[in-house]
Amino acid sequence: MKRILIFLLLSALFSLGSSAQKMIGFGGELSVLSFKPNLRMWFSKTTGFEIFGGIASELDDIDPNDVEAGFKFLHAIQYNRTDRTYIGLIGKWKWVNVYDSDKTSNLPVPGVIIGKEWYSKRINRKGFAIELGYQFDTKEYDVFDPNHIKTGKERFEEFPLILNFRYSFYSKK
Numbered sequence: 544m545k546r547i548l549i550f551l552l553l554s555a556l557f558s559l560g561s562s563a564q565k566m567i568g569f570g571g572e573l574s575v576l577s578f579k580p581n582l583r584m585w586f587s588k589t590t591g592f593e594i595f596g597g598i599a600s601e602l603d604d605i606d607p608n609d610v611e612a613g614f615k616f617l618h619a620i621q622y623n624r625t626d627r628t629y630i631g632l633i634g635k636w637k638w639v640n641v642y643d644s645d646k647t648s649n650l651p652v653p654g655v656i657i658g659k660e661w662y663s664k665r666i667n668r669k670g671f672a673i674e675l676g677y678q679f680d681t682k683e684y685d686v687f688d689p690n691h692i693k694t695g696k697e698r699f700e701e702f703p704l705i706l707n708f709r710y711s712f713y714s715k716k
Contacts, residue, residue: 568670570711576600576702577611583711591617591629599637602702611637615656626661633678639699652701654678660709668713676705 566585571578572595579597586592596612613635621628633654656676663669681700688694 566668566713566715568668568711568713570670570709572597572707572709574599574707575704576602576605578607579611581709581711583617585617588622588627589619591619593617595635601639601699608640609638611635611652613652617658624662625664626659628659629657631656631658631674631676633676633705635678637701639682648682648684648699650680650682650699650701652678652680654705656705656707658707662713668715670709670711670713672707672709672711674705674707674709676707677703678705679703 565587568583569581570583571580577597577599579595581593581595583593584591593615594613595615596610598607599609599611600607601609613633615631615633617629617631619627619629633652633656635652635654636649637652638649654676655678656674658672658674660670660672663671678701681698684697684699685693686695686697
């Protein structure tokens with residue numbers, strides 16, 4: 544009798560994890576100043592992770608010559624079968640072309656987001672999401688003249704608003 548009880552308890556515990564929606568999706572994300580392909584994995588109904596990388600531009604110079612890569616940790620605060628509302632933490636690294644194309648610098652950029660994702664589960668699994676958030680980082684650069692004498696400082700500030708539109712193709716794990 545004890546063996547049957549232990550077996551039923553263990554099978555109930557393991558079946559809880561298997562009924563969760565485990566999905567993996569490939570897609571693209573269009574932001575205010577960047578475009579990034581990404582990979583998003585939902586390990587359960589409430590926990591997800593995303594990695595991304597792509598091209599970006601600066602607010603002062605709308606030329607997509609910067610590169611950024613990073614990750615998002617996501618936690619769903621509301622889940623339905625066709626949509627999910629989530630909050631998340633962002634960590635990205637941005638390589639910035641400072642003044643000329645031969646001078647670059649890099650900086651880490653942390654942030655927070657809240658997002659809403661809708662699913663279409665008809666023939667192909669597709670997802671559309673909107674994310675809003677805040678990111679912050681600044682970096683000061685020394686400015687030199689042609690004789691390599693320091694003439695002053697310039698400051699780069701990351702655009703603080705996050706407004707992302709994403710589209711993904713999902714498959715179940």
